[in-house]
Amino acid sequence: xxxxxxxxxxxxLQEGANSTLRCNFSDSVNNLQWFHxxxxxxxxxxxxxxxxxxxxGRLSATTVATxxxxxxxxxxxxxxxxxxxxxxYYVGGFKTIFGAGTRLFVKA
Amino acid sequence: xxxxxxxxxxxxxxxxxDVELRCDPISGHTALYWYRQSLGQGLEFLIYFQGNxxxxxxxxxxxxxxxxxxxxxxxxxxxxRTQQEDSAVYLCxxxxxxxxxxxxxTFGSGTRLTVV
Numbered sequence: 544x545x546x547x548x549x550x551x552x553x554x555x556l557q558e559g560a561n562s563t564l565r566c567n568f569s570d571s572v573n574n575l576q577w578f579h580x581x582x583x584x585x586x587x588x589x590x591x592x593x594x595x596x597x598x599x600g601r602l603s604a605t606t607v608a609t610x611x612x613x614x615x616x617x618x619x620x621x622x623x624x625x626x627x628x629x630x631x632y633y634v635g636g637f638k639t640i641f642g643a644g645t646r647l648f649v650k651a
Numbered sequence: 652x653x654x655x656x657x658x659x660x661x662x663x664x665x666x667x668x669d670v671e672l673r674c675d676p677i678s679g680h681t682a683l684y685w686y687r688q689s690l691g692q693g694l695e696f697l698i699y700f701q702g703n704x705x706x707x708x709x710x711x712x713x714x715x716x717x718x719x720x721x722x723x724x725x726x727x728x729x730x731x732r733t734q735q736e737d738s739a740v741y742l743c744x745x746x747x748x749x750x751x752x753x754x755x756x757t758f759g760s761g762t763r764l765t766v767v
Binding site: 578583586588639640642 | 756
């Protein structure tokens with residue numbers, strides 16, 4: 544199957560800092576999505592971004608499908624941004640595969 | 652309802668017992684998914700339901716796991732003869748269509764299963 548690599552695996556930020564999370568794929572993927580899992584375990588869909596760039600407040604995402612990667616940008620980080628960020632892709636057969644995640648901790 | 656509802660939120664069971672986990676998806680969502688998340692790990696796909704079609708069971712880890720979806724709405728994930736390695740958070744998600752359609756998933760809060 545397609546290999547998904549998220550980096551970095553762990554990240555600690557000071558509140559107010561900016562960061563970039565990366566998701567690499569070993570082959571072309573469809574329907575790339577980014578999710579945030581908060582410290583209480585709730586998973587929230589952030590972006591559906593098969594290609595191009597989208598922005599939502601302090602978050603933005605860019606997918607370059609031809610180069611097999613997607614980036615999630617967090618600007619002016621807040622403590623509430625802490626949690627795990629997953630990228631996920633549709634693999635066919637109605638199945639979505641999730642990466643291992645980037646664990647983010649934002650210090651006050 | 653307003654969101655995906657899962658119950659119970661926490662379940663502690665003795666090894667060898669059967670457990671049932673319930674998921675109530677968002678009204679009108681035709682697709683329902685079960686995932687499993689072990690401690691510190693990513694999400695592992697278990698099973699997918701779409702409308703009245705036969706479910707995709709390719710992710711179920713063993714024949715002790717089964718799931719059904721009654722009336723195209725509520726789903727129950729059953730684990731028979733639980734083992735300690737079954738301990739995990741079981742997450743349910745629903746969507747209007749498939750992931751390919753671009754409609755985002757809405758996840759429930761999960762059921763944390765602990766097998767002792």
